[in-house]
Amino acid sequence: MRMKQLWIVSVTAAGLLAGSGGAAAASADHELAYWTMNESPGARTMRDVSGHGFHGRIGSEVAVGIRSEGRIAYGFERLEPDTPPTRPGHLVIVPDDPRLNPGSRDYSIEMRLRTRDHFGNIVQKGQATVRGGSFKLQIPNGRVQCWFRGSRTSLLVTAPRPIxxxxxxxxxxxRSSDGVSLAIDGRVVAERAGWTGPIANSWPLAIGGKSECDQVDVGCDYFAGDIDYIAIDVEDPGW
Structure with a gap:
C-alpha cells in the first residue's frame, strides 16, 4: 500500500517553509498512475493499478519479484557510468501518453527506493534539451535531485543529505504554480519558488536511466538499486 500519510506530514512542513519564502505546498492529490512493482519473477509487463492503463515494458535485465522487509520490488544492477555499450534492457519503459505530461497542473512523483550507489537517473519523461520540456528524479552523490524544465524556466531542488x-x-x-519541493521520508527537505511553465513532450516515461543515449556523447545515467513503487498524482486529471 502507498504511504498516504506521507503527504499530510509533507504539507505541514511545506507550509512552515513557505512562510519563510519557500515554495507553497501543492495539491496534487488525484492518482494518475500507480505502479506497485509487485509482479512475479519473469514478468515483463509493469502493471498500472490506477485503472488508467499506463502499463510499462520491463527490460530483460531488470530483476523482478525481489522480496525484502515484506515488500516486493524491482532491482537494477550497477553499471559503470559512461561505459559502452548501452543496456536498454536495464530500463522500464512506459510508452508516451499525453496524460502523463505535467502540463500546467500540480504534479507529483512519489516512490520508495533503496540504493548504496551514488549516481543515476531514477525516473524521467524527456531529456535535457527535448522540445516541450521534461522532468526527472536523479541521485548524484547519493543525494536525490528533483528537476522540472518547462516553457518558462527550469527548477532544480537537491536533498541536503545523501540517502x-x-x-x-x-x-x-x-511541481506546482508556486514552485518545486522535495520530501524524503515524510519531511520536506528542499524547495524552490517559481513557475516552470507548462511541460508536455512526446517521450516515453523511463525508469532506471535514459531511453536515448549512446554512453559516449550522451551518458545513459543508469540507476543502481531497488524500487518498491512509483506513483504519479495530479491536481486535476484533465479528462
Whole structure:
C-alpha cells in the first residue's frame, strides 16, 4: 500500500517553509498512475493499478519479484557510468501518453527506493534539451535531485543529505504554480519558488536511466538499486 500519510506530514512542513519564502505546498492529490512493482519473477509487463492503463515494458535485465522487509520490488544492477555499450534492457519503459505530461497542473512523483550507489537517473519523461520540456528524479552523490524544465524556466531542488545507505526511503517530488519541493521520508527537505511553465513532450516515461543515449556523447545515467513503487498524482486529471 502507498504511504498516504506521507503527504499530510509533507504539507505541514511545506507550509512552515513557505512562510519563510519557500515554495507553497501543492495539491496534487488525484492518482494518475500507480505502479506497485509487485509482479512475479519473469514478468515483463509493469502493471498500472490506477485503472488508467499506463502499463510499462520491463527490460530483460531488470530483476523482478525481489522480496525484502515484506515488500516486493524491482532491482537494477550497477553499471559503470559512461561505459559502452548501452543496456536498454536495464530500463522500464512506459510508452508516451499525453496524460502523463505535467502540463500546467500540480504534479507529483512519489516512490520508495533503496540504493548504496551514488549516481543515476531514477525516473524521467524527456531529456535535457527535448522540445516541450521534461522532468526527472536523479541521485548524484547519493543525494536525490528533483528537476522540472518547462516553457518558462527550469527548477532544480537537491536533498541536503545523501540517502545511499541501503535502507528504504520514500521520496516525493512535486511541481506546482508556486514552485518545486522535495520530501524524503515524510519531511520536506528542499524547495524552490517559481513557475516552470507548462511541460508536455512526446517521450516515453523511463525508469532506471535514459531511453536515448549512446554512453559516449550522451551518458545513459543508469540507476543502481531497488524500487518498491512509483506513483504519479495530479491536481486535476484533465479528462
Amino acid at each position: 545511499n545507505d541501503g535502507r528504504w526511503h520514500t521520496v516525493r517530488c512535486e
